[in-house]
Amino acid sequence: MDSHRLGTRSPRLIMGFGAVLFLIAVVHHATEIVALGGLVGPVVAGLLDGTLALVVVYAGYWLSGTDLLPQDRWRVFLWCLTGAAIFVAIMGLSLLIRAFEGRVIGEAIFPLLIAAESGGIAGVIAGYYVGRARSEARRARTVSEALRFVNSLIRHDLRNDLNVIRGHAQLAESSDDAGDAEPGTDSSSVIAEKADEALARIDTTGVIAETLRGEADLAPIDLAAITSEIAKGVENTYSIAVTTDIPDEATVVANKGLRSVVDNVLENAVEHNDADDPRVHVDVDASGETVELRVADNGPGLSDEQKERVLSPREGRGGGLSLVRTLVEGYDGELRIEDNDPRGSVFVVSLPHANAEPS
Incomplete structure (x- = not known):
């Protein structure tokens, strides 16, 4: 017993x-x-x-x-x-x-x-x-761990957003110097989009801390809508082929921190992809006992030892993914890594279904 x-x-x-x-x-x-x-x-x-x-x-x-x-x-x-x-x-x-x-x-x-x-x-x-x-x-x-987690989250996620903003700002500046910049260019759109995302991250840090302390108010939230939005943003930001298979709705039990979960998993699939023709496929399946988000890439893949290491909160390289794992477990879900065929990794986030109406 x-x-x-x-x-x-x-x-x-x-x-x-x-x-x-x-x-x-x-x-x-x-x-x-x-x-x-x-x-x-x-x-x-x-x-x-x-x-x-x-x-x-x-x-x-x-x-x-x-x-x-x-x-x-x-x-x-x-x-x-x-x-x-x-x-x-x-x-x-x-x-x-x-x-x-x-x-x-x-x-x-x-x-x-x-x-x-x-x-x-x-x-x-x-x-x-x-x-x-x-x-x-x-x-x-x-x-204490919640505060440390939120600090890591802000440092990791905002650093990514600000690096993108800086890169596109430099690109826009180069275009201005060359005299071929036009209003509403892609760089301007990306800068505005990433600035909005950075502000949204700051707004959700309190919710994330509550989740880690076990004090969060969880409610039905549409994983499909969040995933579709972030997938489009990633494709525009990194100029990478992102294909999706997402239903109209896939409601799970979570909170605003779910956006950080999806964002980190997608950005990880892009950032570590060393393929000549990098591709990412995003799938949301709500037909089983749980709702599954699957993000498959054709990158270098991970050994069994690396899979465990990148999810560990003690490893810097897997910082974003360890944050994801902690949040997902706070939603009574699971994060796991599988091998992609023929090359790459598949990150699977399983979350509990939500009722049609909030409880």
């Missing part, structure tokens, strides 16, 4: 542990009533350890309503058992010492039950605060 499933069941395991202690207390004190022929002592003792056992049961119920992750809930259960074991061991050791000293021990079950229940309660409390501390530490790391 995996740790996630165990963590999910931990509150019920704690409740079960408390129920077992309660049952032992009831049986034990019922036996005492019969043996002693009196009610007061056994009933008072039963109320004491029975109440503590019910507190353990409630602790499990309470844990189920907290926002701790399954692995932290599992640790709470382990703390509960550990606390009970330690308290029972201490109480048992004290009883053994009394027996070794020759002192009379009336009965040991009652104090051992009290010890087990008290230790279980203490363990749940301690385990919860340890889990809460771990959760806060994870949240702090996530925020």
